[in-house]
Amino acid sequence: MKSSQNKIALIGNPNSGKSTLFNQLTGLRQKTGNFPGVTVEKKFGTLRYTSPDGKQADATLIDLPGIYSIYPKSRDEQVVVDILANPQHPDYPDAVIVVVDASNLQRNLLLFTEIADLGLPIVLALNMLDVAESMNLQVNAVQLAMPFAVPVVRINARTGEGVPNLKEAINRVLGQEQVAMSYFLDPLETQEGLVEEVKKTYALENNYLAMQYVCQHDEFTFLNRPERQQLDELIEKYSFDKTDFLTHETITRYERLRPIVQKAQTVKGAIDQPAWTRRLDRFLLHPIWGYVAFLFVLLVIFQAVFAWAQYPMDMLDMATAEAIDWTKKTLPEGVLNDLLTDGLMAGIGGVIIFIPQIAFLFGLVGLLEESGYMARVMVIMDKLMRKFGLNGRSVVPLISGVACAVPAIMTTRSINNPYERLLTILVTPLMSCSARLPIYTILIALVVPDETVLGILNLQGLVLLGLYLLGLVGALASAWLFSLFIPRREPSYFILEMPTYKLPRWSHIGYIMFDSVKSFVLEAGKIIVAISIILWVLASYGPGDRMDVAAEQALQTTSSASASIQEAAVASARLEASYAGHFGRFIEPAIRPLGYDWKIGIALITSFAAREVFVGTMSTIYSIGAEASEDALTIRKRLQQERNPQTGGPMYTPAVSFSLLMFYVFAMMCMSTMAVVYRETHGWKWPIIQLIYTMFLAYGSAWATYQLLS
Amino acid sequence: MVTSRNVADLKKGEIGIIKSFSDREMSLKLLEMGFLPGCEVRLDAVAPFGDPICVRVGGCYCLSLRRNEAASIVVE
Incomplete structure (x- = not known):
């Protein structure tokens, strides 16, 4: 074979x-x-x-x-x-x-x-x-x-x-022809009977391989249960002590290596790490300067992922919009056209929009890794992280999560302990990602006055900072909570080699960026596109001819208004009559205690595709017209004017707005994140647990907020 | 009175010679990472809040480990 x-x-x-x-x-x-x-x-x-x-x-x-x-x-x-x-x-x-x-x-x-x-x-x-x-x-x-x-x-x-x-x-x-085997350390020296018997039983030729059967058979995937039991019996028979054997083996190997190393190696002076590594360590591990330096590195990463990545992202966004527009106009109108453009192409657009952030983030993290600095960050953060069941290595994904949970979860691969890696994956989405920023901004602008407090601080800015901190606290607290319920299979240990500082190799950084983008686009992308198409179908079709009827009605009631208002009214009516609209109505009783109506319900559902969709959906539903999403002020005004049909007062009271904010701080991010969690944990178990947990958390805190404030 | 000291007891810059290990399971990991009996260990740096610590083994390379892990390495 x-x-x-x-x-x-x-x-x-x-x-x-x-x-x-x-x-x-x-x-x-x-x-x-x-x-x-x-x-x-x-x-x-x-x-x-x-x-x-x-x-x-x-x-x-x-x-x-x-x-x-x-x-x-x-x-x-x-x-x-x-x-x-x-x-x-x-x-x-x-x-x-x-x-x-x-x-x-x-x-x-x-x-x-x-x-x-x-x-x-x-x-x-x-x-x-x-x-x-x-x-x-x-x-x-x-x-x-x-x-x-x-x-x-x-x-x-x-x-x-x-x-x-x-x-x-x-x-x-x-x-080469295989020559006779000469062992560096022959297990026959100490375990002759056991080795010979294992060799005979399993038709093995190599003594050391036979020893591996003895020591590691429980982990060997190619041995079946009777074979493992038989080995257990042999271990019993020869009263073999694994830890003793392994310690003895390792020490003996080192002893035999010592003269070889001494012969091959010439010492020309005092052996020590390069002076600049020592000097850098004195600074980067310093109780105060170490944290200052780390904070500065964080600042650069934030800057790159928020500001610098914005340019290529805008370009990709424009290119996608243009391509969709062009396809829409070029191909004959019809269902196929809509499916291709609004479903498939919009879905692909939703995938490639992440490419700059992923490339930037992985490039920078790769840079820190290559240079040797990452090991130092883990050292200065380990004690803090350990308190929450995490590891010093969990810092990187948590920081990256502020940009986007998708690449952040991909960086958890550097955590060797599977338990700590899982905890990190589970809580990283609680960090407020950049896609939540537009939601935060609009809702804060609605209910928090634009005032200056304590002389210099902007109240709206303070609330925004508070939301980010709330996300961080939520992540750490959840890690602690999960650590109580998930059994730890392997003990945590932190023996970590501190490599010497090195100048990064740019081609290697390039490979890392290329590789992370490729695996994201190919694997997580598939799932994102699939869910996009499903969402499109749900929002474009309704039971029977109800959508057409609703559209007709909307046309009549707005017949005196301008064409753009008419168009928006029709879009809104169609959405209400679509399956998604029905679903919004259907879940309304469930979100009523949070102060939401069915319109917010649809936005909650569609924003599962991607957080930024929330703002777009809101504009469609509130008949603002498709382009209005560019203009936050208009959306704000519309939201301010929206009346609650039951009370006659404004729909977006502080209670509703803060309840929504709480919901978005804790709610399960988006389907891209779910897809990537599925990919990284190799199954649906953890993404589903995570979804239920965050939904519970989001619902609970939104409910408490609404009930307290209303 | 002579009590056995371990790597976690070292002061910054102090050098100890590895004598033995007090934790059977941990000793194998430590051995594989290069902590050998007879080797010199120097405490290089202590992370803020006192844990983990960074040690240099045999002068040539640096390892970082938690205090409880370091405590299982007996030195003289």
């Missing part, structure tokens, strides 16, 4: 330059997908090399998650050993490249010896020699190659130096 293309796996410690090397080897010929059977993202690409007969050949390069040893600490890391221990796995490699950070030889070689003992054809890529050099360390590749009997290639993943040699070495290894 092997495909003709060779498969090569890339393995290494986190921060060893593995991803950089992956980009260097594959360029833009890379894809993302999932490892079969598990919910871990898989990055793979095409590696082009010259085969022995001089022809160009392609191999599939698979980027495996960064690990410190083959004994996994998280579900992401689990994938590596699940593949390497199972020759039947579709991703089982024909050869392995182990990337080793020369500035941290001993620890990186620990993983290397483990992989080597599994008996796979292997190439050692010696990376970061320049970093080692700056730390007064010199590493001799030849000295390193001798004891291991594998090709050792000096590379610089950042510049691409040594990559042709690496390809040549891969080629050589692939063509």
